[in-house]
Amino acid sequence: xxxxxKISILIISFPNSLHPSIFSAMPAYKLYxxxxxGRGEVVRQVLALAGVEFEDIRLPRPSDGPQWAxxxxxxxxxxxxxxxxxxxxxxxxxxxxxxxxSQHGLAGATPFEAAWVDAIADQWKDFHTEFSKYLxxxxxxxxxxxxxxxxxxxxxxxxxxxxxxEQQLQETGSGFLVGDSVTWVDLLIAEAVQVIASAEPGFxxxxxxxxxxxxKIHSISRIKKxxxxxxxxxx
Amino acid sequence: STMVHYKLYxxxxxSVAxxVRQMFAYAGIEYEDVRITKExxxxxxxxxxxxxxxxxxxxxxxxxxxxxxxxxxxAKQYGFYGKTPFEAAWIDAIADQFKDYWVxxxxxxxxxxxYAEGDVEAAKAKCAGPARDMxxxxxxxxxxxxxxxxxxxxxxSWIDFMIQEHVTVLEEEFPGYLKDYPELFVHAAKIRxxxxxxxxxxxxxxxxx
Numbered sequence: 001x002x003x004x005x006k007i008s009i010l011i012i013s014f015p016n017s018l019h020p021s022i023f024s025a026m027p028a029y030k031l032y033x034x035x036x037x038g039r040g041e042v043v044r045q046v047l048a049l050a051g052v053e054f055e056d057i058r059l060p061r062p063s064d065g066p067q068w069a070x071x072x073x074x075x076x077x078x079x080x081x082x083x084x085x086x087x088x089x090x091x092x093x094x095x096x097x098x099x100x101x102s103q104h105g106l107a108g109a110t111p112f113e114a115a116w117v118d119a120i121a122d123q124w125k126d127f128h129t130e131f132s133k134y135l136x137x138x139x140x141x142x143x144x145x146x147x148x149x150x151x152x153x154x155x156x157x158x159x160x161x162x163x164x165x166e167q168q169l170q171e172t173g174s175g176f177l178v179g180d181s182v183t184w185v186d187l188l189i190a191e192a193v194q195v196i197a198s199a200e201p202g203f204x205x206x207x208x209x210x211x212x213x214x215x216k217i218h219s220i221s222r223i224k225k226x227x228x229x230x231x232x233x234x235x
Numbered sequence: 236s237t238m239v240h241y242k243l244y245x246x247x248x249x250s251v252a253x254x255v256r257q258m259f260a261y262a263g264i265e266y267e268d269v270r271i272t273k274e275x276x277x278x279x280x281x282x283x284x285x286x287x288x289x290x291x292x293x294x295x296x297x298x299x300x301x302x303x304x305x306x307x308x309x310a311k312q313y314g315f316y317g318k319t320p321f322e323a324a325w326i327d328a329i330a331d332q333f334k335d336y337w338v339x340x341x342x343x344x345x346x347x348x349x350y351a352e353g354d355v356e357a358a359k360a361k362c363a364g365p366a367r368d369m370x371x372x373x374x375x376x377x378x379x380x381x382x383x384x385x386x387x388x389x390x391x392s393w394i395d396f397m398i399q400e401h402v403t404v405l406e407e408e409f410p411g412y413l414k415d416y417p418e419l420f421v422h423a424a425k426i427r428x429x430x431x432x433x434x435x436x437x438x439x440x441x442x443x444x
Contacts (some may be wrong), residue, residue, distance in 0.1 A: 111311055
């Protein structure tokens, strides 16, 4: 009898930083989100920047397939993104991000800096709640009066938020939003700026430090590599 | 050892500052509880605050804005952030889910409280159910599954104070809103009965929310 033997070679890639898991099995990270950038993109970028291997599971929109309807009741909060680690879930994009970032030196060098990373992220969230009323119509995801929404929500939210970011960059002088090295909020803001500036060129021209920051963050080699490999999507 | 000097700046209400005040009370940490009226805010304080907003926590003279950032900072400093990174992630997730729920509830809540103009019944019909569905089924499940009586883990955490404060407001302003979630009232009563919190509640300034 000829016995066909299939040999699987398991290649273990060592993490760049010495981590307790180096001597045990790497945890299996699965990220579930829709096949868009949206709220999942900052999670994917933090994982990429941290050098954490993960399964980037992308579900089609509900209108394009039943997968989300089937999966929804299995998620902790009936929402995505959700991170699954060895079968246990963490919901909420920023909670996932903090979990990864804080274990890889990407959440601020001190408790005070971490608080500022959190504060800028929440300020962005408040901005996005307002700005998306205009942006989602501009990008064609919703119906609406684009010019009216731009006047009522687009300009005011921009002019409340981006001066703070511009000033923060001027104050740190490091090229990063908090302290002198990259944190997850750098990824969050740079992603937002890229989406906005490509949806509407010139919209952020009054904020030169903000635009420089986006270029700088997106030229970090792991982020650049991620952006080159990800699907080409507007948001 | 040098004691950190804290000043917490907010309006004369509980709202998003109250979880921070409760953590300080529970941990026995001294702080200046600065309460700014609306008139004082516009006349004097707004442009002293780093994002033109309150609450702000000043830590040895340096400001931190945004209530959840302040909450996380204090929670981490004084042991209200769970015992493991996974527990911390779940505390974060609940805090962020609460914020999303709040954004969904606000159109109704603000009109009810008189902070905004509008038709309160129309706002209620639109917002009340969907907002509730975003948060309370999940909190109920956590409480049913966690023997400790706390939301996450086996000791009180930042989000126990946060949820308890809001449930208290719901009891006062919208009785019946949580009638299908009795576990939330049991939880709120438990947190209010913690000795340091009971003492704080008895001495704190009275406000509507």
